[in-house]
Amino acid sequence: MSQERAEELRRLLNLAAHAYYVLDAPVMEDPVYDRLYRELVELEAADPVLIRPDSPTRRVGGAPAEGFTSVDHRIPLLSLDNAFSLEELDDWYGRLLKVLDREPAAGEPPQVLPMVGELKIDGNALALSYEQGLLVRAATRGDGERGEEITANVRTIRSVPLRLQLKRPPAWVEVRGEAFIPEAGFAAINAERTDRGEAPFANPRNACAGTLRQLDPKVVASRRLSFFAYTLHLPGDWEPGPEDPAVPRGQWQALGWLRAAGFRVNPHCALCPDLAAVKAFCDRWEQDRRGLPYATDGVVVKLDDLRLQGDAGFTQKAPRWAVALKYAAEEAPSRLLRLTCQVGRTGVVTPVAEFEPVPLAGTSVSRATLHNADRLAELDLCAGDTIVVRKAGEIIPEVVRVLKELRPAGAARLELPTSCPECGSVLVREEGEAATRCVNNGCPAILRGSLRHWVSKGALDVDGLGIKLIEQLVDRGLVASIPGLYRLDAALLASLERMGETSARKLVAALEASKAQPWHRQLYGLGIRHVGEVNAKALARAFPAAADLAAAAAEAPEQLTAVFGIGPEIAQSLQQWFATSANQALLGQLRELGFSLASAEGPDDGRQETAGPSPLAGQTFVLTGSLPSLSRSQAQALIEAAGGRVSGAVSRKTNYVVAGEEAGSKLAKAEALGVAVLDEAGLRALLGAEPA
Numbered sequence: 289m290s291q292e293r294a295e296e297l298r299r300l301l302n303l304a305a306h307a308y309y310v311l312d313a314p315v316m317e318d319p320v321y322d323r324l325y326r327e328l329v330e331l332e333a334a335d336p337v338l339i340r341p342d343s344p345t346r347r348v349g350g351a352p353a354e355g356f357t358s359v360d361h362r363i364p365l366l367s368l369d370n371a372f373s374l375e376e377l378d379d380w381y382g383r384l385l386k387v388l389d390r391e392p393a394a395g396e397p398p399q400v401l402p403m404v405g406e407l408k409i410d411g412n413a414l415a416l417s418y419e420q421g422l423l424v425r426a427a428t429r430g431d432g433e434r435g436e437e438i439t440a441n442v443r444t445i446r447s448v449p450l451r452l453q454l455k456r457p458p459a460w461v462e463v464r465g466e467a468f469i470p471e472a473g474f475a476a477i478n479a480e481r482t483d484r485g486e487a488p489f490a491n492p493r494n495a496c497a498g499t500l501r502q503l504d505p506k507v508v509a510s511r512r513l514s515f516f517a518y519t520l521h522l523p524g525d526w527e528p529g530p531e532d533p534a535v536p537r538g539q540w541q542a543l544g545w546l547r548a549a550g551f552r553v554n555p556h557c558a559l560c561p562d563l564a565a566v567k568a569f570c571d572r573w574e575q576d577r578r579g580l581p582y583a584t585d586g587v588v589v590k591l592d593d594l595r596l597q598g599d600a601g602f603t604q605k606a607p608r609w610a611v612a613l614k615y616a617a618e619e620a621p622s623r624l625l626r627l628t629c630q631v632g633r634t635g636v637v638t639p640v641a642e643f644e645p646v647p648l649a650g651t652s653v654s655r656a657t658l659h660n661a662d663r664l665a666e667l668d669l670c671a672g673d674t675i676v677v678r679k680a681g682e683i684i685p686e687v688v689r690v691l692k693e694l695r696p697a698g699a700a701r702l703e704l705p706t707s708c709p710e711c712g713s714v715l716v717r718e719e720g721e722a723a724t725r726c727v728n729n730g731c732p733a734i735l736r737g738s739l740r741h742w743v744s745k746g747a748l749d750v751d752g753l754g755i756k757l758i759e760q761l762v763d764r765g766l767v768a769s770i771p772g773l774y775r776l777d778a779a780l781l782a783s784l785e786r787m788g789e790t791s792a793r794k795l796v797a798a799l800e801a802s803k804a805q806p807w808h809r810q811l812y813g814l815g816i817r818h819v820g821e822v823n824a825k826a827l828a829r830a831f832p833a834a835a836d837l838a839a840a841a842a843e844a845p846e847q848l849t850a851v852f853g854i855g856p857e858i859a860q861s862l863q864q865w866f867a868t869s870a871n872q873a874l875l876g877q878l879r880e881l882g883f884s885l886a887s888a889e890g891p892d893d894g895r896q897e898t899a900g901p902s903p904l905a906g907q908t909f910v911l912t913g914s915l916p917s918l919s920r921s922q923a924q925a926l927i928e929a930a931g932g933r934v935s936g937a938v939s940r941k942t943n944y945v946v947a948g949e950e951a952g953s954k955l956a957k958a959e960a961l962g963v964a965v966l967d968e969a970g971l972r973a974l975l976g977a978e979p980a
């Protein structure tokens with residue numbers, strides 16, 4: 289019974305994930321997906337025999353790796369020859385006809401060979417091996433012969449199928465394609481890194497490469513990589529089942545095969561009957577690529593016919609039957625006008641180059657971030673310099689280099705200021721950090737940033753309080769802290785620029801309503817360093833009130849690090865935050881305003897007891913073996929935080945045994961007594977925690 293249900297759930301969930309991540313056409317609402325997902329987690333936890341390697345619950349599992357091992361590629365991953373103009377494309381085609389012995393006789397039109405045009409995705413090549421339809425290995429390109437085995441990381445990429453959608457899968461299949469980070473994800477990763485004082489990634493490809501080499505698959509999962517498949521290698525003797533896609537004869541059919549087997553294939557490809565059609569495809573995408581949400585650096589042209597591909601063969605490093613038409617990097621010179629600095633919510637100071645506007649990749653560009661002091665020093669920028677500006681990843685402008693030959697004599701070197709451009713206080717750069725910060729809590733820039741963060745979507749989610757309004761409120765001294773927002777009255781608001789009575793009244797109501805937002809959002813809204821949305825949720829669950837969290841931060845930091853996902857760095861940041869008297873005062877004022885600073889079902893009067901209903905109240909757990917990502921004490925802390933009890937011995941009264949690797953006699957005893965056995969994923973599901 290539960291076996292059938294588990295199978296049904298796996299089928300539904302995989303179908304929904306495929307629709308969402310591959311077809312870009314969701315068929316299920318998120319809460320429905322989540323409910324089914326949890327049901328499957330529970331079934332699998334109650335009976336681990338039901339677990340299958342292609343279960344959606346198995347995308348992220350296992351502890352961080354120590355390092356990667358290298359593996360031989362079954363078939364080498366070659367590179368592509370480049371063409372930098374349509375003339376060079378003609379040359380390539382001429383060489384191809386020659387090697388295929390199809391050169392036209394004098395006066396004859398050239399032979400027509402169908403080709404496939406594809407976008408050249410600017411990511412990182414991956415080789416995926418499937419055996420009997422299951423993903424068994426994923427590797428980076430490496431030197432083309434040997435790559436690094438990164439299967440655990442690649443399993444977290446939702447557009448990579450864990451099982452091929454085939455009735456009769458071949459003994460083995462090799463699929464190649466490109467892993468990449470969409471622009472939006474890239475911007476988010478860099479914002480987070482800058483926030484943490486880490487150096488940002490230069491472009492999405494570097495961010496993707498860095499992510500794939502992460503030792504911890506959980507980090508990879510959080511980065512939302514995607515994958516487009518473009519190459520298929522099948523064994524020669526495979527016979528498809530009656531409903532399976534036929535053995536492809538050309539690249540165009542291979543793309544169709546990949547799509548049918550469940551892969552995400554870039555939709556912007558074309559079967560071109562002749563070279564003129566190929567050129568039209570190239571022309572079109574040279575323009576249209578700018579609207580794409582991911583970076584491309586050219587077009588790949590491939591001879592369609594696989595048999596002819598075999599005839600054309602390879603040079604030392606690249607196939608003769610394909611070529612990459614690369615777009616010229618869009619760079620342009622401009623003159624530096626000034627260096628300005630932005631001060632963010634956490635006080636991080638970001639230098640920004642402002643230059644004479646230049647047209648780049650379809651828009652006019654006049655500003656580019658210089659990231660931090662190190663990057664500024666590396667560029668060696670002087671006042672009045674002529675600089676070369678580029679749009680990295682098509683979207684984000686950057687300063688590539690300085691044309692020093694054109695530097696005016698005696699030009700002054702540009703450096704970060706020593707004092708904050710907003711409040712004048714001395715800037716600080718801590719050892720080992722890339723970021724320079726303003727550490728004055730009263731800095732108006734930090735205040736504006738904190739207010740914006742407080743009202744943002746993931747935090748208190750207050751509608752009608754945009755940047756412009758926040759600027760007015762801070763600049764006119766009408767608001768000096770988060771609580772100040774709640775003391776604004778509608779009449780005053782209505783008198784501000786671009787505000788009317790209705791919008792003022794609505795804003796006051798929205799602010800009032802925000803007091804009912806859950807504790808984890810309030811905690812996230814406080815903008816404590818390193819406490820993002822996910823960590824705020826975990827902390828709010830473990831510490832149902834601000835008072836509990838403050839007490840742990842002051843007296844028992846080990847309780848903080850016992851929370852899943854909270855490491856020493858975050859714990860230290862929390863300690864510092866709660867030890868600051870201004871922050872304690874802030875909490876006091878929020879409480880007076882009517883914020884609970886506690887879970888609705890938890891205590892709100894600062895009592896330590898978990899008074900409200902806890903998910904695991906009255907349940908007894910026994911831990912055995914080592915869990916993939918939780919230490920024994922972390923698992924215990926999680927269980928206890930949720931109201932459960934951890935005991936050392938299994939008895940009939942034990943509700944659950946949580947078993948990991950090398951579980952011993954306790955597991956055997958649990959099985960003998962019919963006590964439910966959970967793995968880590970099952971425990972997380974019970975706790976209502978995010979799946980690992």
Ligand code: IVH
Nearest residue numbers: 366367368406407408409413466518588607
């Ligand atoms: S085909 C043997 N198709 O570009 C030919 N490659 O510069 C294999 N790339 O290593 C490559 N998009 O990482 C092919 N549609 C596409 C591609 C593509 C991006 C990458 C790939 C390759 C590199 C060569």
